[in-house]
Amino acid sequence: MRVVLIGGTGHIGSYLVPRLVRRGHDVVSLSRGSRRPYVEDPAWEVVEQVTVDREDRDAEGTFAGLVKDLEPEVVIDLLCFTLDSAVALVEGLRGHIDHLVHCGSVWIHGPSLRAPILESNESAPFGQYGIEKARIASMLSHETASGGMVTTSLHPGHISGPGWAVINAVGNTDHTVWERLAAGQVLDIPGLGAEMMAHVHADDVAQAFSLAVEHRDAAAGESFHVAAASALTVRGLAELAAGWFGQAVELRSVSWEEFGAATTAEFAEASWDHLIRSHHVSIAKAERLLGYRPAYAPEEAVKEAVRWLVDHGRIATTSSMHD
Numbered sequence: 001m002r003v004v005l006i007g008g009t010g011h012i013g014s015y016l017v018p019r020l021v022r023r024g025h026d027v028v029s030l031s032r033g034s035r036r037p038y039v040e041d042p043a044w045e046v047v048e049q050v051t052v053d054r055e056d057r058d059a060e061g062t063f064a065g066l067v068k069d070l071e072p073e074v075v076i077d078l079l080c081f082t083l084d085s086a087v088a089l090v091e092g093l094r095g096h097i098d099h100l101v102h103c104g105s106v107w108i109h110g111p112s113l114r115a116p117i118l119e120s121n122e123s124a125p126f127g128q129y130g131i132e133k134a135r136i137a138s139m140l141s142h143e144t145a146s147g148g149m150v151t152t153s154l155h156p157g158h159i160s161g162p163g164w165a166v167i168n169a170v171g172n173t174d175h176t177v178w179e180r181l182a183a184g185q186v187l188d189i190p191g192l193g194a195e196m197m198a199h200v201h202a203d204d205v206a207q208a209f210s211l212a213v214e215h216r217d218a219a220a221g222e223s224f225h226v227a228a229a230s231a232l233t234v235r236g237l238a239e240l241a242a243g244w245f246g247q248a249v250e251l252r253s254v255s256w257e258e259f260g261a262a263t264t265a266e267f268a269e270a271s272w273d274h275l276i277r278s279h280h281v282s283i284a285k286a287e288r289l290l291g292y293r294p295a296y297a298p299e300e301a302v303k304e305a306v307r308w309l310v311d312h313g314r315i316a317t318t319s320s321m322h323d
Helices: 013-022 042-046 054-060 063-069 083-093 128-145 175-182 202-214 234-244 256-261 265-277 284-290 298-311
Strands: 002-006 026-031 048-051 074-077 099-103 151-156 158-160 186-190 199-201 223-226 250-254
Touching: 002 013, 013 026, 013 042, 013 202, 054 063, 054 083, 063 083, 074 083, 074 202, 083 099, 083 128, 099 128, 099 202, 128 151, 151 202, 158 202, 158 298, 175 186, 175 234, 175 298, 186 234, 186 256, 186 265, 199 202, 199 298, 202 223, 202 284, 223 284, 234 298, 256 265
Parallel strands: 002 026, 002 074, 026 048, 074 099, 099 151, 151 223, 158 199, 186 250
Antiparallel strands: none
């Protein structure tokens, strides 16, 4: 099939584009053209690459038309963050494509009420990002249920992999957290450290998107969580990460006020956003309907990302990582 992928050189697209090519699809990658894929692959040599700024095109009302003119059968949207943008794409493509696959987020759910969280979880989202993703998923489900375009929404957890800052043991991207664990220093954690995080390797997310394309009928109108089979707690990830450097973990439980006073407002807000949700999502539906089988445990996905950061000098440490 001819597949147009919006956001092709990002975290997911870097792994998804080669997967689609190897499955025999004709792939067009749309991006702003400001960076190379995170992972080099010879498959990119046969990919048509189109440079476009979606935000500008959305403002002009021309983005959906540009996508339609590429004559796709399938559109995979990895770069949609507002309901208005999603509605414009649906209205512009309705009747012209076979399948629209949207990238949502586990943040369509609010704070965890029970674990694992099912797709039907009723905990209301909060914050602009989570609320907009939930609104988009609802709109797409209604679109298919009402006889319109066939759509599917996939909701990844905390996407991890080599080449970017991943969510650390306290729920933010502060590299000094890894450095303290690597040095065996005391790490302050807000609360008790029992909050959960839903890390998933970017290639496993790409696997799920590829499967949704292959199993269109099973995926039609559905939403799926995409994460590892298990989740990591704050304490669990901290202990594992210290062990990667041959260290024993030493944690100190502090109040949120103390935690916030010792870091930046940005990192404190990120930690609160991740840990207050405490997400461990079920992937049973994706396993059953799509055949999704994550290759990475959450700690394996995070370790690969941390190793890249160490190897590229993003994390300063005198300790080497253990295999």
